[in-house]
Amino acid sequence: MGDYILLAISAILVNNILLIQYLGNCPFLGTSKKMDTAVGMAMAVVFVLALAGIVTWIFEEVFLKPLGLEYIRTIVFILVIAALVQFVELFMKKSIPALYAGLGIFLPLITTNCAVMGVCLINVKEEYGFLEMLVSSIAYPIGFGLALILFAGLRERIIIGRVPTPMQDVAIGLVTAGFMSLSFLGFKGMI
Amino acid sequence: MSETSLAQEFTKGLWKEIPPFRLVLGLCPTLAVTKAFGTGLGMGLALTFVLVCSNILVSALRKIIPSKVRVPCFIIIIATFVVIVELVMQAYTYPLFLTLGIFIPLIVVNCIVLGRAEAFASKTGLVASIADGLGMGIGFTISLSVLGSIREIFGAGTWNGVELFGPSFQPFTFMVEAPGAFVCLGLMLGIMNLVGKK
Numbered sequence: 564m565g566d567y568i569l570l571a572i573s574a575i576l577v578n579n580i581l582l583i584q585y586l587g588n589c590p591f592l593g594t595s596k597k598m599d600t601a602v603g604m605a606m607a608v609v610f611v612l613a614l615a616g617i618v619t620w621i622f623e624e625v626f627l628k629p630l631g632l633e634y635i636r637t638i639v640f641i642l643v644i645a646a647l648v649q650f651v652e653l654f655m656k657k658s659i660p661a662l663y664a665g666l667g668i669f670l671p672l673i674t675t676n677c678a679v680m681g682v683c684l685i686n687v688k689e690e691y692g693f694l695e696m697l698v699s700s701i702a703y704p705i706g707f708g709l710a711l712i713l714f715a716g717l718r719e720r721i722i723i724g725r726v727p728t729p730m731q732d733v734a735i736g737l738v739t740a741g742f743m744s745l746s747f748l749g750f751k752g753m754i
Numbered sequence: 755m756s757e758t759s760l761a762q763e764f765t766k767g768l769w770k771e772i773p774p775f776r777l778v779l780g781l782c783p784t785l786a787v788t789k790a791f792g793t794g795l796g797m798g799l800a801l802t803f804v805l806v807c808s809n810i811l812v813s814a815l816r817k818i819i820p821s822k823v824r825v826p827c828f829i830i831i832i833a834t835f836v837v838i839v840e841l842v843m844q845a846y847t848y849p850l851f852l853t854l855g856i857f858i859p860l861i862v863v864n865c866i867v868l869g870r871a872e873a874f875a876s877k878t879g880l881v882a883s884i885a886d887g888l889g890m891g892i893g894f895t896i897s898l899s900v901l902g903s904i905r906e907i908f909g910a911g912t913w914n915g916v917e918l919f920g921p922s923f924q925p926f927t928f929m930v931e932a933p934g935a936f937v938c939l940g941l942m943l944g945i946m947n948l949v950g951k952k
Contacts, residue, residue, distance in 0.1 A: 582932060582936075583932050584786075585781075585782050585785040585786040585932065585935065586782055586786075586860075587782065588781035588782050588785060589778075589779065589780075589781055589782070589865050592778065592781070634837065634840075634841060635837060636859070637833050637836050637837050637840065637859040637862055638830065638833040638834065638837060640859075641829055641833050641862050641863065642826070642829070642830070642833075645825075645826055645829055671825070674825075674829070674863070675863045675864070675865050675868055676863065677782045677860045677863045677864075679863075680859070680860060680862070680863045681782075681856060681860060684856045684859055684860070685856065688855075688856065727944075728947075729944045729945070729947035729948040730940075730944040730947070731947075733778050733940075733943060734940045734941070734943040734944040734947065735940065735944075736940070737936050737937070737939050737940030737943060738936065738937050738940035738941065739940075740936045740940075741933040741934070741935070741936030741937035741938075741940060742933065742937070744932045744933040744936055745928075745933040747932075748931060748932060748933060
């Protein structure tokens with residue numbers, strides 16, 4: 564049990580997927596201008612990633628490994644993720660239209676969100692068992708959501724402040740993310 | 755397509771729309787693999803190969819692919835070339851393959867490649883698409899190499915593994931850690947904006 568808690572803490576804080584592992588930065592900068600979209604994106608990623616983690620892991624164990632097809636893993640994983648995202652998109656369009664309108668073009672971009680694909684690859688590369696995979700597929704996107712929502716809060720403040728013209732928008736966003744990353748680096752000693 | 759506009763397609767990737775500064779896409783590899791000059795260059799070249807090949811195929815097949823299923827088709831094309839790069843790098847540049855790690859398979863979800871396929875190659879002829887892919891790829895390689903050089907020089911006191919300063923140099927480790935990547939890229943983006951405005 565302790566191992567799983569340790570894995571979760573490590574995935575959420577110590578190895579935070581956005582700020583320490585640098586995965587999923589395009590939606591990080593794209594959807595963090597407003598708190599609502601940040602929360603929506605975070606939830607979508609948690610949902611998609613938990614599903615994608617399980618499905619890709621099963622594909623790896625059932626098809627790729629026994630058949631010795633590990634070399635086409637990249638193609639198989641991206642197809643599985645693309646299909647899943649399509650499903651989530653249809654579901655959201657039907658049942659939560661308000662959120663769908665808010666996320667707009669970013670939902671299809673979850674397919675090209677390296678965080679989703681990245682965690683699926685980490686699960687396989689670290690040779691996690693089923694439970695470990697489950698913990699990591701849920702804890703990593705929680706870390707993603709945490710960083711995204713905290714960052715959206717900061718960014719709403721930055722818009723009010725007076726930023727020099729060349730540094731506006733993404734540039735100051737990246738510098739801010741750098742200092743957030745510095746504070747997350749402080750968790751390194753925890754484990 | 756005339757000679758001048760071909761040159762334009764090529765050179766726009768080198769300055770006017772240089773990724774990832776002008777086109778803020780593909781940030782993950784930009785941040786992650788630029789700890790040193792060598793890794794940045796390797797990543798840039800791998801991406802250039804994938805970008806050019808996928809542009810060629812997408813452009814050649816643009817009339818056959820139905821527009822409703824185009825994105826999955828593009829992704830399969832890109833993934834195929836990423837697998838090729840992965841296997842070639844594993845065979846010939848194994849140390850680099852290990853350093854880049856999961857960021858090689860992640861080229862498949864790099865927004866630049868899909869973005870160019872969607873925004874350019876699926877609408878334009880073969881030759882122009884090759885020029886576009888080459889320009890964007892080389893632009894990306896230059897950006898990554900420059901960023902990698904800056905971080906390596908300040909963070910480790912070396913360039914491409916060669917010691918630059920005397921033994922009394924205290925490396926500014928912040929630069930090679932994760933926060934340095936964000937801050938360095940942000941500042942470079944600011945400088946690019948400043949230069950571009952003039």
